[in-house]
Amino acid sequence: MFDGEADVNWLRPGWRGLRLYGRRAKAAIEAGDFATKAEMIARADELLNVMTGILDTENGTTLGPALMTIYTALRYTLLRANTENNIPALDDFETALAFLDRDMTSESAIAA
Numbered sequence: 001m002f003d004g005e006a007d008v009n010w011l012r013p014g015w016r017g018l019r020l021y022g023r024r025a026k027a028a029i030e031a032g033d034f035a036t037k038a039e040m041i042a043r044a045d046e047l048l049n050v051m052t053g054i055l056d057t058e059n060g061t062t063l064g065p066a067l068m069t070i071y072t073a074l075r076y077t078l079l080r081a082n083t084e085n086n087i088p089a090l091d092d093f094e095t096a097l098a099f100l101d102r103d104m105t106s107e108s109a110i111a112a
Helices: 005-031 034-053 063-084 087-103 107-111
Strands: none
Touching: 005 034, 005 063, 005 087, 034 063, 063 087
16 A cells, blocks of 8 residues: 555655654653653554554565564654653654655655
C-alpha cells in the first residue's frame, strides 16, 4: 500500500506531529511537569501505532519494513524518555524525525 515516491509525502504530517509531541514532552520534563510529559509521550505512542498500522510490509516492499524498523526504534526512545525522564532520548527522537521529515522525500533517499 504506501510504498513509493508518490506516497511518501503524506507521511510528513505524522512525522511533524511526533516531533511536536517530543518537543512538548521535553519542555514538560524541563519544567518538572511529569503528567504532561507522560501525556505527550502517550500521544506520540498512539500516533506511532496508527502510522505503523498502515505500513505495507508484504514481501517485495521496501518502505514499509524500513519504516517499521525506524518506528520501533522511536518507540524504544520514547520508553527511555518516559521511564528515565531522559531529555537526550527526546533529542534523539527529534533528530531521527527531522531526518525523516527533511530527507526521506529527497530523490536520493527514495532511490536508496
